[in-house]
Amino acid sequence: MLARPAEELAPLLLGWRFRSTVGGRATEVVLAEVEAYSQEDPASHSYGGPRGRNLVMYGPPGHLYVYRSYGLHWCANVVCGPDGYGAAVLLRGGTATEGRPTMTERRGRAEHLVDGPGKLTQALGIDRSHNGIDLLAARSPLRLLLGEAPPGYSITPRIGITKAVDVPWRFVAQHR
DNA sequence: GAGCCGATATTCT
DNA sequence: GAATATCGGCTCC
Numbered sequence: 676m677l678a679r680p681a682e683e684l685a686p687l688l689l690g691w692r693f694r695s696t697v698g699g700r701a702t703e704v705v706l707a708e709v710e711a712y713s714q715e716d717p718a719s720h721s722y723g724g725p726r727g728r729n730l731v732m733y734g735p736p737g738h739l740y741v742y743r744s745y746g747l748h749w750c751a752n753v754v755c756g757p758d759g760y761g762a763a764v765l766l767r768g769g770t771a772t773e774g775r776p777t778m779t780e781r782r783g784r785a786e787h788l789v790d791g792p793g794k795l796t797q798a799l800g801i802d803r804s805h806n807g808i809d810l811l812a813a814r815s816p817l818r819l820l821l822g823e824a825p826p827g828y829s830i831t832p833r834i835g836i837t838k839a840v841d842v843p844w845r846f847v848a849q850h851r
Numbered sequence: 852g853a854g855c856c857g858a859t860a861t862t863c864t
Numbered sequence: 865g866a867a868t869a870t871c872g873g874c875t876c877c
Contacts, residue, residue: 743861744870745858746859746868750870792869
């Protein structure tokens with residue numbers, strides 16, 4: 676299921692539930708916005724071969740890749756593609772479905788809880804200690820669960836500058 | 852609502 | 865030293 680290219684998996688992940696029990700408190704979001712990063716994408720951390728922080732991306736699919744963005748925020752990715760291929764899907768945002776009080780507490784505000792990659796990780800209590808964990812294992816504090824697919828989605832390619840590749844691709848679920 | 856900016860970790864040149 | 869897969873607060877409409 677997850678051992679497929681990022682750009683193929685990304686839209687399929689829309690509507691899936693991302694559940695956290697970090698700190699003994701359950702929080703859950705339904706994914707509504709994701710972005711695909713492949714090994715050939717110059718913008719991807721996995722570009723140029725496995726080394727350093729991107730090692731998790733080259734590992735088996737279904738694991739979590741966490742990195743620090745702009746020195747301030749954590750961003751969560753679902754590793755995909757076959758084992759040995761560096762690809763992942765960045766979880767950009769979703770809809771809070773469970774544990775709103777906990778998210779509000781972690782975020783310090785009751786609105787805009789999970790409408791951005793950095794916000795999503797903060798609301799779910801994700802940090803670097805969760806890098807590399809298995810999202811499919813029953814005992815994991817962070818789990819990916821099958822949900823209901825959205826009625827549709829739109830693809831938003833980012834307009835590149837002069838580079839040939841216009842990735843990353845962004846997939847946004849249509850709201851009902 | 853759009854646009855600038857500062858904060859800060861890690862990697863790469 | 866510069867760049868970066870960002871956010872929130874601040875301006876100025």
